[in-house]
Amino acid sequence: MKQFNYKKILLWGSVVFFIIVILLLGWREYAISQLPFDDLRIPPLGIEEKLEIPPRPGIQGIIIRGPEIHSLVFEIDLSKPGVRFLDWNALTQIDPNTDVKVSCRVNVRGRLVFSQADILMEGHTEAGLMIQRALRTWIYRPYKSGIIRFWFNLPSKGRKLIIDITGLRRRGDIPAYVPVYNGKLYSIDGIPVSEVQVGKYF
Amino acid sequence: MAFVWKDEKKGLSLPGLIDIIFLLLIFSLVTLSVSQTNIETKKRGSKRIDFDLPETKTGETEETNEILQTLMFQIEDVDSTHVRNAKIVFVLLPSVKNSITIKQAKLKAIQDSLFAVFPENFLNLTDREFKQTKACRLIHSQIKMYKESHFFKPSFTNSVEIRAVKDTEFRIVNFIMEQCSAYGDTIPQIVLRTMAGKEVVNGF
Amino acid sequence: MAFKRNRERKRTIELVSFMDMIFILLVFFLVTSFVIRTSYQERSLYVPTPKNTLGRAQILIQLIGNDRVFWMDESASDLVSKIEENYGYLSPVHLRNKILSELIKQNSFSFNKLGEKLENLRTRAEKNPSAKFFVLIRSPNDMPYFRIVDIIAKLSNTKYRNINYGCVGGTIAQIKKCKRIYIVAEKDSNGKKRKNIRIDF
Numbered sequence: 001m002k003q004f005n006y007k008k009i010l011l012w013g014s015v016v017f018f019i020i021v022i023l024l025l026g027w028r029e030y031a032i033s034q035l036p037f038d039d040l041r042i043p044p045l046g047i048e049e050k051l052e053i054p055p056r057p058g059i060q061g062i063i064i065r066g067p068e069i070h071s072l073v074f075e076i077d078l079s080k081p082g083v084r085f086l087d088w089n090a091l092t093q094i095d096p097n098t099d100v101k102v103s104c105r106v107n108v109r110g111r112l113v114f115s116q117a118d119i120l121m122e123g124h125t126e127a128g129l130m131i132q133r134a135l136r137t138w139i140y141r142p143y144k145s146g147i148i149r150f151w152f153n154l155p156s157k158g159r160k161l162i163i164d165i166t167g168l169r170r171r172g173d174i175p176a177y178v179p180v181y182n183g184k185l186y187s188i189d190g191i192p193v194s195e196v197q198v199g200k201y202f
Numbered sequence: 203m204a205f206v207w208k209d210e211k212k213g214l215s216l217p218g219l220i221d222i223i224f225l226l227l228i229f230s231l232v233t234l235s236v237s238q239t240n241i242e243t244k245k246r247g248s249k250r251i252d253f254d255l256p257e258t259k260t261g262e263t264e265e266t267n268e269i270l271q272t273l274m275f276q277i278e279d280v281d282s283t284h285v286r287n288a289k290i291v292f293v294l295l296p297s298v299k300n301s302i303t304i305k306q307a308k309l310k311a312i313q314d315s316l317f318a319v320f321p322e323n324f325l326n327l328t329d330r331e332f333k334q335t336k337a338c339r340l341i342h343s344q345i346k347m348y349k350e351s352h353f354f355k356p357s358f359t360n361s362v363e364i365r366a367v368k369d370t371e372f373r374i375v376n377f378i379m380e381q382c383s384a385y386g387d388t389i390p391q392i393v394l395r396t397m398a399g400k401e402v403v404n405g406f
Numbered sequence: 407m408a409f410k411r412n413r414e415r416k417r418t419i420e421l422v423s424f425m426d427m428i429f430i431l432l433v434f435f436l437v438t439s440f441v442i443r444t445s446y447q448e449r450s451l452y453v454p455t456p457k458n459t460l461g462r463a464q465i466l467i468q469l470i471g472n473d474r475v476f477w478m479d480e481s482a483s484d485l486v487s488k489i490e491e492n493y494g495y496l497s498p499v500h501l502r503n504k505i506l507s508e509l510i511k512q513n514s515f516s517f518n519k520l521g522e523k524l525e526n527l528r529t530r531a532e533k534n535p536s537a538k539f540f541v542l543i544r545s546p547n548d549m550p551y552f553r554i555v556d557i558i559a560k561l562s563n564t565k566y567r568n569i570n571y572g573c574v575g576g577t578i579a580q581i582k583k584c585k586r587i588y589i590v591a592e593k594d595s596n597g598k599k600r601k602n603i604r605i606d607f
Contacts, residue, residue: 054358054390054391054452054454054570055454055540055570055572056383056390056454056455056456056457056461056572057454057456057457057461057463057540057542057572057573057574058456058457058458058459058460058461058462059456059457059458059459059461059574059576059607060458060459060460060461060606060607061460061461061604061605061606061607062460062461062462062463062466062542062604062605063460063461063462063463063590063592063602063603063604063605064463064464064465064466064478064479064480064482064483064602064603064604064605065462065463065464065480065592065594065600065602065603066464066480066594066600066602067464067534067537067538067539068464068537068538068594068595069536069537069538069594069595069596070536070538070595071536072535072536077567078358079358110567141566141567142565142566142567143535143566173565174535175535178535178536215422217423218422218423218426221423221426221427221430222426224430225426225429225430225433228430228433228434229433232433255448256551256552256555256556257552325547325548361452363450366551368550368551368552368555369550369552370550370551371547371548371549371550371551372545372546372547372548372549372550372551372554372575373547373548373575374551375551375554376545376547376573376574376575379453379455379456379573379574380455380456380575382455383455383456383457383458386457389455390454390455391452391453391454391455392452392453392455393450393451393452393453394450394451394453394551394555395448395449395450395451396448396449396450396451396555396559397448397449
């Protein structure tokens with residue numbers, strides 16, 4: 001009777017598993033490389049807690065070096081002191097059925113510009129005002145401009161905040177070979193990441 | 203034969219009338235825009251122009267806000283007639299409801315004796331002597347108190363403002379920055395108030 | 407009967423219209439040459455506070471008196487490197503003095519030229535959105551602070567907001583008496599080795 005050689009099975013099994021993992025990773029990298037850069041998003045997990053303090057000069061000594069190269073990420077510019085957070089818990093308490101749509105324009109300086117006519121907040125005035133006050137202070141990094149739409153849809157599950165970025169276009173003067181990624185597009189304190197959807201939804 | 207001169211009818215000279223109306227229009231436009239400048243200046247208080255902040259052409263487009271938002275140090279000349287002059291620092295504290303203006307805060311600072319004069323020879327003092335001056339001790343204590351009551355954790359929104367006449371020596375501004383930096387990232391920046399023209403129109 | 411031909415009317419200048427024209431032109435030039443500021447507005451410049459650590463910068467600007475500045479950027483690393491190679495036999499103090507005297511000699515200029523260099527820096531930053539610059543301004547205590555504000559104003563608000571700045575107190579004498587100035591080899595974000603200049607105070 002043939003005896004099972006467990007060691008051999010284990011060895012071959014792990015080799016096959018390893019090869020499958022390598023193939024999957026390789027396919028994933030290939031798929032990502034084929035995506036247009038503007039569709040690549042840096043997931044906001046981990047950015048929630050990041051506190052961006054502007055660079056401060058050191059006095060013990062100094063190193064003079066060439067310019068630092070960094071990726072261009074279109075996101076809220078938290079280094080701008082005027083940016084205010086929207087308190088999600090307070091919004092939920094004021095109006096748990098908030099259904100507010102705001103259509104804004106991101107200008108070339110990264111500021112959100114919108115007028116009263118761009119806000120649909122029928123029956124949710126207080127929540128709408130609270131959202132407006134925060135949105136007016138949001139400033140993005142000046143890498144894209146165009147139309148960005150926010151839908152605060154609190155009664156829904158998994159889609160409490162929908163951000164439509166299909167109207168955004170990268171700045172024409174950024175060289176084509178420089179990728180512009182999408183980062184954290186909202187400045188909201190207390191919203192679970194799973195409740196935010198980004199893309200074309202309305 | 204006698205020829206009779208016909209009297210020419212003197213009617214309204216239209217081109218001349220148009221010229222005069224045009225002139226009056228330009229005149230009133232120019233004087234209107236200039237007088238609006240004066241009205242706006244007077245509304246905000248002429249002290250703003252007298253204060254002589256450094257000018258900058260930066261494009262920071264914050265709305266001018268008279269309401270005091272955070273701790274501010276206002277540094278002025280004790281006597282503007284002297285060339286190199288002693289400086290006086292006023293500590294302006296915002297109200298709880300953020301409803302006090304800079305002017306009101308200054309009056310309150312005078313009432314509460316939250317001001318001090320830098321000695322005239324402060325540039326010649328050593329670092330230790332400078333830190334021991336009344337003005338520096340006032341700045342140190344006020345930043346400490348304000349930080350303990352308002353800035354609980356590091357945040358980029360925590361800042362201290364400086365509103366100083368433009369010839370204020372850098373030593374004073376540097377001292378305030380160093381006092382803020384003693385708290386690490388809790389007070390990561392200061393705000394310098396400057397004057398900027400809202401709109402500059404230059405024909406040539 | 408011979409009729410005298412009507413004399414041709416003398417062509418006279420219509421004085422009234424002529425004066426109107428002159429007046430209009432005068433007013434036009436007055437208005438267009440007059441600098442109109444509708445109102446002054448107070449604005450805020452955010453300046454980071456210093457840290458008691460080793461700092462990193464792309465440009466160092468040391469203000470010297472009211473009319474000169476010392477400018478140091480990555481291009482100075484070649485000179486420092488060359489002096490280190492050729493004068494390596496000198497004591498550390500003498501080597502430091504040699505390096506700094508050459509640097510100060512070659513990289514000191516007037517405030518006017520500083521304006522040009524800052525403009526070039528802005529242009530460079532606006533052509534390279536991925537590049538981040540930090541400019542450190544060192545100023546002596548007696549300098550009126552509006553000089554620093556002028557420099558900061560030229561650096562702030564670039565198209566991609568990729569120039570940051572900071573200012574600290576310091577004099578050229580302190581740089582001349584620094585502990586050490588030397589080349590350090592570091593890897594940049596691309597993994598390439600670069601020669602950076604380090605100054606220890």
